[in-house]
Amino acid sequence: MTLLRVEKVSKHFGSLIAVNDVSMTVEPGELRAVIGPNGAGKTTFFNLISGFLTPTFGRVMFDGEDVTQLLPARRVWRGIARTFQITEVFPELTIRENLRIAVEVASGYRLRVWQSQDADGEVKARVVDLLEMSGLTEKADRLVGELAHGDQRATEIMMALALKPRLLLLDEPTAGMGDQETYDITQLIRKLHRDQKLTIVLIEHDMRVVFHLADRIMVLDQGKFLAEGTPQDIAANEAVQAAYLGKAAA
Ligand SMILES: Nc1ncnc2c1ncn2[C@@H]1O[C@H](COP(=O)(O)OP(=O)(O)OP(=O)(O)O)[C@@H](O)[C@H]1O
Ligand SMILES: [Mg+2]
Structure with a gap:
């Protein structure tokens, strides 16, 4: 059974649409990465999954149940845990x-x-x-x-x-780290995924980490879904390359 099903979520902050109609499905045992340029809406998307924010539209299903309105602590009891972009x-x-x-x-x-x-x-x-x-x-x-x-x-x-947790969300686990630390954290994540059979979704800027770890990658750009696929698919995707170069997506 699908563990996490995010259905067409949006988050508006006044006139800014930080997350715009994004859906994502995560199966048990997956290691999924979410990438995208600065301000793409990645952390906001995590906040919608973990309950720190409530979506303006859409819903979040976890293990077959609608958790959209549950507070973060309630979602922890259901099995969703997270770490933060700035270590807590x-x-x-x-x-x-x-x-x-x-x-x-x-x-x-x-x-x-x-x-x-x-x-x-x-x-x-x-x-x-x-x-x-x-x-x-x-x-x-x-x-x-x-x-x-x-x-x-x-x-x-x-x-x-x-x-x-049954689902672990990691927001930029290697942010601000040098090569050795990045390598060590990558190894730890891989180990937890393999040995504990943990389902993990991570936001990551370091492409080496993403391409080594992830089974599948979802790309956000300016709040919108841009692409999803294997690391090979994403590396070859022209719209993704354009977004990272700061050009209009093809
Ligand atoms: N609480 C908030 N109130 C108003 N605007 C917000 C809030 N949180 C985020 N935003 C805005 O929403 C957009 C997406 O921000 P978010 O932090 O989700 O991006 P991100 O992809 O995680 O970026 P980064 O790679 O820099 O961490 C940005 O324009 C940001 O300024
Ligand atoms: Mg962020």
């Missing part, structure tokens, strides 16, 4: 503490960790799992604010993963 972590806490918070939120504080040693052990074990999965174990007790950007981003991604 608690810089004054350690990686382990950041992950612990995410694990506790994911349990809905149902585990009552302050009352039961078993529950506390369960949370700790889950944090250890997340650390191992991400290769962050050795840095677990360092303050996140003192770490390199790539490690901060990896922490943020693992916090999203702590929510046990």
Whole structure:
């Protein structure tokens, strides 16, 4: 069954149409990229999927249910988690503490960790799992604010993963990174996709990342759908090339 079905969504900000009649379908296990020039509406499109914005028109179906009007937290419970274009972590806490918070939120504080040693052990074990999965174990007790950007981003991604999502949305996971960090984050995303069978939609500017990772790519330009296809299709698409060169699309 289709996991995510975005149906003809638009978002108007006054007279500006940031997203204009865009549809997208994502199947379980897919790794989809959304690309497009600056201001194309990519982040706004993510906000419509994750619930930070409500569409002016159209609807968002997740796992067969209409989630268009649900608040972000409700969508998290349904299984949609995201990271932000600007990394969102608690810089004054350690990686382990950041992950612990995410694990506790994911349990809905149902585990009552302050009352039961078993529950506390369960949370700790889950944090250890997340650390191992991400290769962050050795840095677990360092303050996140003192770490390199790539490690901060990896922490943020693992916090999203702590929510046990069925769909993970990543908004420019390699933004502002050098080659080595970009490579490391790309490897982490690939690993999560492969080992956790996670469905991922990512916005990405770095074409090397997109072409290495994505099964399919959707291109937005000035709020509108421009093209969709495999990396090879998109690389050969003249309208896409024109949009990236700043010319009118053919
Ligand atoms: N809350 C808002 N209020 C008004 N205009 C907005 C708002 N959010 C986004 N916009 C506008 O909508 C358009 C699309 O912005 P958006 O951030 O979605 O683009 P983007 O494709 O993510 O760009 P970038 O690659 O720079 O991150 C832009 O013109 C932006 O200025
Ligand atoms: Mg953006």
